[in-house]
Amino acid sequence: MRFSVTILGCNSALPTSERNPTAQVLNVSERFFLVDCGEGTQMQLRKNKIRFTRISHVFISHLHGDHCFGLPGLLSTLGLLGRTADLHIYGPSDTEKVFGPILAFFCRDMKYKVCFHSVDTDKSELVYEDKRVEVFSIPLTHRIPACGYLFREKEAERHIIRESLDFYNIPVKWIPLIKKGLDYVSEDGTVIPNSVLTKPSAKARSYAFCSDTKYSEAIIPVIKDVDLLYHEATFLSDNEGLADMTFHSTARQAAEIAKKAGVKKLILGHYSTRYKNTDLFRKEAAEVFQESYLAEDGMTFDIPNSGRDSEF
Amino acid sequence: MRFSVTILGCNSALPTSERNPTAQVLNVSERFFLVDCGEGTQMQLRKNKIRFTRISHVFISHLHGDHCFGLPGLLSTLGLLGRTADLHIYGPSDTEKVFGPILAFFCRDMKYKVCFHSVDTDKSELVYEDKRVEVFSIPLTHRIPACGYLFREKEAERHIIRESLDFYNIPVKWIPLIKKGLDYVSEDGTVIPNSVLTKPSAKARSYAFCSDTKYSEAIIPVIKDVDLLYHEATFLSDNEGLADMTFHSTARQAAEIAKKAGVKKLILGHYSTRYKNTDLFRKEAAEVFQESYLAEDGMTFDIPNSGRDSEF
Structure with missing residues (x-):
């Protein structure tokens, strides 16, 4: 059974011709959980051959455009494709206030219902669960209310x-x-x-998405020991002051969080366009935390069923 | 001096992995006029190496998402790039009502002003002019208020x-x-x-953008004799009934408009995703109007300075 993350977009606010703004899908046994929805997400879903009908839950980290401007287009397309199943959107409290009127204007004739769920960005809480997975919010420290999301498989029966x-x-x-x-x-x-x-079942797998945020050790207890952590790394250490001022992180800081939380692997992303060579992010992080990898659009990170110690 | 149209997106409502929703830029001597702004327009501008600072005027045909969902992302990016010059957006009367609140929420700190100009979609009128070019609206016949735009170079001095x-x-x-x-x-x-x-100056050049619309001979007097006409062709004749019902056109109908208006060349676009082979659109149109071409994302159609009879 699959538990994998596909990167649909991994750039910071200014998309480039190769990198889209933030969006990811977590595949849990061919059910897809969309995490953030930057502009172009629906095109990226098509490019990566992800079936739209398999998405029923969208998790928005915060209301900066590069994390949510793809929502209106995706929701319209789902309507045009004849969707009838409810779609659930989780996000900070203003999410419905902002996108409700757009839906009301552009998607009047849709045959499906969009259910908004307000997430408290100040504490970690269970925001969704089904028989396979639980999703918890992760309070982040950004310029506006923001939270990450922790996806944790439920322990399977023996x-x-x-x-x-x-x-x-x-x-x-x-x-x-x-x-x-x-x-x-x-x-x-x-x-x-x-x-x-x-025999024991395979270990429950877990994935934590943390973007956008400045360095904050407060998230460590929430993401402790996860198999895979995506942590934003907008800057390198040469711009640590700027990272602090804009409530973002450096690659080194992301790696420090990964190390202190004892995660198995770290994915970096949300690179500032000022850096042409993203490999510098990996190098900087790897000095602190060896198992650091770079997100690139279209890349998939798999956590195999066999447990936490396997390679991906 | 350049007078050319670059296709940024030419698909109908459902974008594919190769074709973006509608957006075009008209280059008039390195000043760029953006026509429609579907989702992904800012990424397409980057891919086509069009300098964002050279865009000051955006013309929106109608308020269906596939023609305007790229606006919030583009406007945010212009702000992040430090723009200070006013940006003018022309569109149906609801354009400001719909996008004003999004700007107010997401682009609070922008250093430039967005000026909305309401266009009457029921009649053809001059909506913009500068020393080189005049832009007229073209009333279209769609499910909601919609207009095309006619760009006409001013006659140069001898x-x-x-x-x-x-x-x-x-x-x-x-x-x-x-x-x-x-x-x-x-x-x-x-x-x-x-x-x-x-000696006489080069002939003034002209470009007409007509999307979305059902077949309507009422536009012929407005677009008469233009050098280049983009006319939507969502369907082939096999779906003429569906075209009529959804207020769209077939390739043959687009060609009939081109022929009756005596235009020099016709570009087809806004293809329904139901057709895998777009060359059928060209073939169907060419039976009526020989000079029919297919729009594809990234393609540029040039009208040379020498006049209306040159090739592009």
Whole structure:
């Protein structure tokens, strides 16, 4: 089962001819969660052959245009494609105030409903869950209310070992309990330990998206030990003062957060257009945190099902 | 001096991975007039290396998202680039009502002024002029108020023949009058005909943009004899009924307008994504009007200075 992030856009406010403004999709077993929706997101979804019908949840980090100006076009297109299923948009409290009137004007005849969910950007809380995944907000420190999002797979049930169940003649009605980790107790009181009957499921995977934000250790407890962290790196350390002033981060600061939070891998993005050579971002981060990678539009970062220690 | 149209986007409402929604720039001597501004226009401007600072006038045909959703991103980017010069936006009366609040929310700190100009979409009128060019609206027939735009170079002054002026000892103060076409009359009453002293200037060039619209012969008097006509062709004749119902045109209808208006060349665009082979549009149009061409993103159509009969 897939758990992967595709970068649709990774530039900062000024898009270039190669890099779009911020947008990503998280693929959880072929259901797609859109994270931010900069201008051009719908074209990027097409380029990356992501089926629009598989998107039902959009998470907006903050209301700067480079993170949300793709919403009206995407919502219109979903309407033209004949969508009828509800679409849920999570974002700071003004999200509906800003985009509601645009929808009312441009998308009058749409056959589907857009449900806005206001996210409190001041604390981490569960904003969405289904049977596979939970999504928590991550309070960020930016010039306007902003939050990241933590996607965490739910712990799956243990895998039964068919041969052991047959060997011990386990009744079928016991299987759901054994999957949950219970030992089997037969009618004569014999106990078969769960570890004989099941194998552990794959570890639950997790992804944290943190953009835009200045360096803030307050997020560390929320993103602790995630498999994959996207942390903005608008500047290099040569512009640390500017990063601070504009409430952005440097590559080194992103790496420090990754290291302190004990994450497995770090993706950098949201590069300022002032830098022509983005490899400098990777180098600067890798000095602090070895497992640092650069986001590029169209790139997919996979977290394999086998667990947290696998390569992607 | 350049007079050319670059296609930034030429698809209909649903953009594809190769074709962006509608936007074009008309280059009049390195001043750029933006016509429509679909999502992704700012990225297309960058790809086509068009300098943002050279754009001061934007003409919006109608308020369907695929013709204007690129405005917020472009306006934000102009602000981030430090623009201070006014930007003028021409469009149907609701344009300011729709985009004003978005600007107010997202572009609070911009150092330049956006001036909205309401265009009456029911009649053709002069909406803009400067020393080189006049822009007229073209009433179109669509589901909502819509107009095209006719760009017409002003007639340039006649070119003086330096040798003739020297030969006849024409005083310098007479030159402006001679450029305007007057004969020279010397103090002793001798008349030197203007045709001996000047050559005609290059013919004034013209471009008409007509999208979106159903077939309407009412536009013919407005676009009569233009050098270059862009006319939408959303469908082929196999879907003429659908074209009529949705207030769009077929390639054949676009060609009929071109023929009846006596234009020199026709560009087709705004193709429905249902057609995979756009060459069918050219073929269908060429049966009626030989000089029919297909718009593609990134293509530039030049009208040379030498006049209306030159190739591009």
